[in-house]
Amino acid sequence: MSELMNPMIIKYFSAKPDALLFKASFRSFLWWGLWQTMLLPVFLLSISVYSVYASEEKTSQSQACEINQGPCLRKIGGASVIFDIEPKPVKANRELAFTVTLRGVKEYDSLRLKLQMPGMYMGNNVVKLVRSGKGIYTGKGVAPKCGSGKKLWSASVELPGLILPETSFLFNVLY
Ligand SMILES: [Cu+2]
Numbered sequence: 531m532s533e534l535m536n537p538m539i540i541k542y543f544s545a546k547p548d549a550l551l552f553k554a555s556f557r558s559f560l561w562w563g564l565w566q567t568m569l570l571p572v573f574l575l576s577i578s579v580y581s582v583y584a585s586e587e588k589t590s591q592s593q594a595c596e597i598n599q600g601p602c603l604r605k606i607g608g609a610s611v612i613f614d615i616e617p618k619p620v621k622a623n624r625e626l627a628f629t630v631t632l633r634g635v636k637e638y639d640s641l642r643l644k645l646q647m648p649g650m651y652m653g654n655n656v657v658k659l660v661r662s663g664k665g666i667y668t669g670k671g672v673a674p675k676c677g678s679g680k681k682l683w684s685a686s687v688e689l690p691g692l693i694l695p696e697t698s699f700l701f702n703v704l705y
Contacts, residue, residue, distance in 0.1 A: 594700045595613065600614075601629075607693065609692070610632070611632060613687070622681070623674060625671075630659055630668075630687050643687055646686065648700070683700070
């Protein structure tokens with residue numbers, strides 16, 4: 531057995547207990563110091579990552595829209611997205627004319643407008659908005675009456691190629 535032990539282990543076992551204790555505590559002190567110096571950059575990095583994530587969240591969130599008061603404006607950087615529905619007041623189970631006006635954004639042939647209820651699957655309801663003027667896109671669709679009695683809808687405009695490829699407007703329908 532003793533022939534199999536390497537010199538380091540023999541040295542370790544033959545060392546005096548207080549010397550061993552000192553070695554062990556000095557080593558743990560070094561580790562602690564290493565942790566402290568490593569934790570600070572990790573901490574700072576996580577804060578910066580979180581703040582970028584938080585601001586990203588903020589810009590991708592839906593915008594509440596008082597649609598019956600008039601069109602909704604959403605600014606994204608230097609671009610503007612204006613959302614409107616006619617006729618007013620906006621009602622469920624009725625044909626609605628959706629208009630999206632883009633300023634400071636490239637021209638598209640058409641846009642996809644997804645109609646959804648937050649937190650509920652209401653089928654695949656996509657309105658095709660066709661370009662009807664410079665930066666103006668229009669199309670018709672229906673927001674069905676919901677069995678749950680909820681009236682909040684989300685209209686998400688897909689803007690392919692932009693930093694924010696989708697922007698949503700929240701609006702209420704009347705029954
Ligand atoms: Cu619903």
